Amino acid sequence: MVHWSAEEKQLIASVWGKVSVEECGAEALARLLIVYPWTQRFFSNFGNLSSPTAIRGNPMVRAHGKKVLTSFGEAVKNLDNIKGTYSKLSELHCEKLHVDPENFRLLGDILIIVLASHFGKDFTPACQFAWQKLVGVVAHALARNYH
């Protein structure tokens, strides 16, 4: 089980409380598809992903980004049982979606940068540490039931 200090929990909750899940989710997914274009391979049914502008305006990208970040919120609410929280999702990503777990790490790094751009100096080094730890734990949990 992952150990979270009181400070880490507070930093995570405090940032999450100010996040617009819809906006940040959409932005994070769009950036993933733009910065690491090979990740588009999972979204061939999303329509027009032909340019950064198209990706940013794509309603399916926005909706899916919101869905992904909403799910991330489950980790924030269940810091002491992230493994359990993502058990079924891990199976899904392996068996149905066939997503290389490296992509979870890529999205986690992108999320950090989106948070940094929204929070500016409030995204202190301590904050970055807590959140980088969280995205790593989430990525690990999502990869855990792969076989």
Added chain:
Amino acid sequence: MVLSANDKSNVKSVFGKIGGQADAYGAEALERMFATYPQTKTYFPHFDLAKGSAQVKGHGKKVAAALVEAANNIDDIAGALSKLSDLHAQKLRVDPVNFKLLGQCFLVVVAIHNPSVLTPEVHASLDKFLCAVGTVLTAKYR
């Protein structure tokens, strides 16, 4: 991975906007790297890594200067950083995985201080550039 004409122009533009703040960005990127990825501190047992450390500031300046040099010679990063590449291969031998970590922290610093500059397109170009720099610095490792 190849830097397109657009990438090169985006990178030059970022460093143009950063201007004289590059030194401070370098120092902050290091500070964040040590805080976020404690294992990176193992390369600096001889440094005072406390907040505000003069050694970290000084080293941040060196890191920034190298990035600026690479951006100014973006058509030949390998040439521009050849001596640094030798240094890392022969003396420093920083594990290649760490360049990605510092790159991530540099992007975070740019995002914090210049969110409007770091559009997704520029983010992509800068990420590619930082990867290219890391590749050059580890190219002679074996």
